[in-house]
Amino acid sequence: MKSKAIFYHAGCGVCVEAEQALGRALDPLRYDVEIVDFNTAPNRVAEAEAAGVQSVPAYVIDGLPFHINFGASMAAVKGEA
């Protein structure tokens, strides 16, 4: 069975670099990969936070958050910081 992997980013410089290197890099035979850009999908912020995402870019794989470098805090994504 494939694992579910979601790559969340927000278009920041670090995000773009990570997206190019890692966003679509997972093995498609083993992962259903979805790319979520908060700029175009702000309604996905809540689910990312619920999964434990504290900054972007981040992967959530099988429900576990993996933060990659540091692009922007979720507070910044929400316009709070």
Next chain:
Amino acid sequence: MKSKAIFYHAGCGVCVEAEQALGRALDPLRYDVEIVDFNTAPNRVAEAEAAGVQSVPAYVIDGLPFHINFGASMAAVKGEA
């Protein structure tokens, strides 16, 4: 041409979790993936630092470092902290 991807870790709890989820997760058709555990390959620390690795677990892809969550600092890996 395949990209070169090296996953560095040090056996810490965060590292193991990341290794299981991400260490062998990249598409083998597009990446030559190598897993380096500093416990068994301490001689690889210098090359990782030279690539910009500041903490583990981390991927270095095409020479660029991507830190994943935070397991241990390189100082701790080297026994300095």
